[in-house]
Amino acid sequence: MYKKFNPITGKCGEIVEEIMQSPEVLPLNDTTRFKIRLCAEEAIENIISYAYGRNDGFIEVNSCISDDNFVLSLKDGGMPFNPLGRKDPDINKPLEEREVGGLGIFICKRMMDDVRYTYKDGCNILTMSIRN
Numbered sequence: 001m002y003k004k005f006n007p008i009t010g011k012c013g014e015i016v017e018e019i020m021q022s023p024e025v026l027p028l029n030d031t032t033r034f035k036i037r038l039c040a041e042e043a044i045e046n047i048i049s050y051a052y053g054r055n056d057g058f059i060e061v062n063s064c065i066s067d068d069n070f071v072l073s074l075k076d077g078g079m080p081f082n083p084l085g086r087k088d089p090d091i092n093k094p095l096e097e098r099e100v101g102g103l104g105i106f107i108c109k110r111m112m113d114d115v116r117y118t119y120k121d122g123c124n125i126l127t128m129s130i131r132n
Contacts, residue, residue: 006058012045015059024063024070028132035111035130036070042104043074043083043126051078051124069113069129076124082117083126084109 001022005015019025019040025033047059060075083105089098091106109115112128119125 001061001063004058004060007056008048008059009056010048012041012048015044015061016040019061019063019072022063024065028070032070032130032132036072039108039111039128040072040074042107043128046083046104047074047076047078047124051076051081053079066129069131071127071129073125073127075126077122078124080119081124082119084115084117 001019001024003018005011005018008015016037020033020037025036028036044059051057057076057078060073062073062075064071086105088106088109089103091098105115108128112130114127114129116127117125118127
């Protein structure tokens with residue numbers, strides 16, 4: 001599935017539902033579908049909230065099955081930002097001692113089998129894959 005969403009403000013739910021209804025996702029087991037939904041929501045909400053500052057922008061969604069893996073790629077034209085460059089949060093610290101932010105990508109890295117980031121042609125590209 002390939003689809004471009006523009007504008008994206010307030011459309012996280014709509015974008016995630018499009019992903020979850022794609023032909024690649026429908027045959028997957030419930031556990032894998034849950035992980036895909038959660039990770040897609042986290043990544044898309046971060047793009048909507050932070051990539052474009054006060055402006056609106058686009059997200060290109062591309063999903064496929066490759067070597068028995070579901071692969072989801074999210075591309076945006078926002079400010080360059082590598083979410084994988086941050087140190088993982090220390091989830092063993094008490095809540096009041098933890099830094100704000102970083103849990104969403106941490107969840108993605110834990111739930112998906114592979115998470116990669118590239119910056120190409122003025123765009124951020126986050127690619128996540130998971131075996132069924």
